[in-house]
Amino acid sequence: MRIGFQGIRGAYSELALYRHFGRSVESVGFGSFEEVFEALADRRVDFGFVPVENTIAGTVVENYDLLLSQECRIIAEAFMKIRHTLLAPHGASIGQIRAAWSHPHALKQCREFLRQHRIEAVPKYDTAGAARMIADENRPDCAAIASELCAEIYGLDILAKDIHSNKTNTTRFLVVARHDNLPEKIVCEKTSLVFITRHYPGALVDCLKIFQKYALNLTKLESRPIPENPWEYVFYTDFDSGTDTGPARNALAELRETARFVKLLGSYPKGS
Amino acid sequence: MRIGFQGIRGAYSELALYRHFGRSVESVGFGSFEEVFEALADRRVDFGFVPVENTIAGTVVENYDLLLSQECRIIAEAFMKIRHTLLAPHGASIGQIRAAWSHPHALKQCREFLRQHRIEAVPKYDTAGAARMIADENRPDCAAIASELCAEIYGLDILAKDIHSNKTNTTRFLVVARHDNLPEKIVCEKTSLVFITRHYPGALVDCLKIFQKYALNLTKLESRPIPENPWEYVFYTDFDSGTDTGPARNALAELRETARFVKLLGSYPKGS
Missing domain, CATH: 3.40.190.10 (Periplasmic binding protein-like II)
Structure with missing residues (x-):
């Protein structure tokens, strides 16, 4: 199994990748995140492994943009403390x-x-x-x-070992797969999606009410306004449930009615 | 007038600072953002000037944390294209x-x-x-x-000049002041605040409904879940109005009832 990451051999991403997949996989380093997603699309790797959040540096905006623009699916997440x-x-x-x-x-x-x-x-x-x-x-x-x-x-x-001052510095990584290469059995405990609200005051609240109605706890919620269109936002959201439950299915169906655009990025087991 | 920034002379922050204040001010460089806020508190500088968002790198989490923990107020914002x-x-x-x-x-x-x-x-x-x-x-x-x-x-x-590939790379800076050194007349067009939601399902929607009720357009909305407390979020929000209007005053009063914690970071003119 070949897994793509950004960096050269020994990068923190490669260490996290080995912790997640075990040492029997083949890790393949690329010069940029974009190249990781390209290699995934071109079947040069089976899965991609990319950081999306760090407790010090915040969200890796570039990878969220790639998740939005590329055809792929999140199948797992992994957390790793950065120990220098x-x-x-x-x-x-x-x-x-x-x-x-x-x-x-x-x-x-x-x-x-x-x-x-x-x-x-x-x-x-x-x-x-x-x-x-x-x-x-x-x-x-x-x-x-x-x-x-x-x-x-x-x-x-x-x-x-452990020569860094901030002992809580942690990075969250995602495993991404092609749609034609999804694992057969996947435990769905958490779901990531992106949506864009419609263009009217309160569009945002109308979307979030849906998660409240179905008691779906949002573990991530990040928005970027679309500067040219007031009241419109791109939302990156995770909630604490798979898409295979009734509430999640209903919530997604209603969100598709309410939002201008919805892209499901994946439903996957909770990482540790 | 002395303005603190992070970096050494010639840093992009100093260039943005000069564009905002003009060349007659004295710019003072510090080794870290924390030191800029310390120098502000200790009256070694009159104002601080710090980046909070970049179109490529996303939010500067560290400065939002400092805005939350330090006693100071945002009095202006400034945008600058990064031209290498x-x-x-x-x-x-x-x-x-x-x-x-x-x-x-x-x-x-x-x-x-x-x-x-x-x-x-x-x-x-x-x-x-x-x-x-x-x-x-x-x-x-x-x-x-x-x-x-x-x-x-x-x-x-x-x-x-202009040897960079991404021509839209822009950073947003904030001017921060001590409470005892606020400008006398300030045009309030935009407001920044942080709030923490209460600990129940839908707490988030209840807070955001308030902005909808008073037709306040959120130009920034970023949340970080509090991992130990499901349903609780820290929210960083900007809206398109000063706090001196009726709707904004009412919204803030209701938000103080509904949220567990609210901190007003400042109300200031829209930057360009």
Whole structure:
């Protein structure tokens, strides 16, 4: 089974992908999220695995736009805490390290640790790329900040674990599939959809009343106004039920009457 | 007048700040958004100027969290298109440039331009920092991708303008003030607030019905569920009216009855 993700080997997305699917799958890295969705459509991968929300950075707008424009379906979600690791060539000790290479976000999240150890922060394109470079250059005074998966992939030693300050930094990932390759049996506990409201005052409330009527708890609700059309909104919504229950079926049918546009993105098991 | 922003001199935030306030104000850069709010509270600056939304990256969650937790008020908003510029030491020509230094986001947005000109992308902490380093190193084969304000500040030549692919990349900024330093006359056309719904099914709809009842058009609506408490949401909302009108006053009074918590962030003129 081939799973597409954005990044190079050892990226946090790949680590989350292995945690979700197990290590027997083949992970395939792409340069952009768009390329992941293209590879899925072209059958170069069986499933795509993309981040959609992070507790620090918020919603990954680009992936929601792709979910809206592409023909595919969400079949699962997965949550992963982002835990940064200091990685160096074999034999290096933490006292020797003068510089740490990583993505600016990761460097920022580890600022306290770097200050304590008097290590200079050196920005690179991404965390896994920094780990690969550290392995290539093999200097005893330089380390990378990346996932612990990078230790294994690039043959580096782990000098320190959990070196980030914010211990709750969590990313939510989605597994996306083609319509002709959906799993046969899927436990539907949660549903994601996008809808666009009609163009009149209160259109929004009329749509949300439907979820209230059928007691569907919204676990995500994010809207973007359509600037040219007052009262119109694109809504990204998750609710706590599969589409195979009576209330959810009725709610979706009524939403299709009330909203200008509804796209069901998928119904899938709750992730942990 | 002293205005705080996050970044070093020449950052896009500083350019937007000058466009909004004019060049006679004193801009003061800080290392983090939190420090901007601290400096505002401590009277080291008169106003803060922070980004809250970007068309590519979405909401700046950190600044909304600060608006919620800090004692301050929004008094204005400003929109700015992000236009990337290629900057090099005096006398360099574009044919000589082999490497461009910048923040990974900016490099990504200019990927097409760099490919066409066979320029290597070199990641740095931020755009303005890259421009400062280019000026310090003074090498004829290296350029920075940054705001055109950096040309003036660091004495660099503009080799190319508008080198980004996405021409609609726009950031929305807010001006925040202390309660004891609010402008005397402020045109109230738009209002921002945060509220938390009560803990029962439909609590959300009950809150939104109030805006419908008073025909207040929501130009922003973003919610974050409170994971431990189903049916409870934190809502970030803007509507198209000042708080000095009858409908807005009534709506706010009813919202205070219906929601568990309401914080008015400010009422201010519409930005352009």
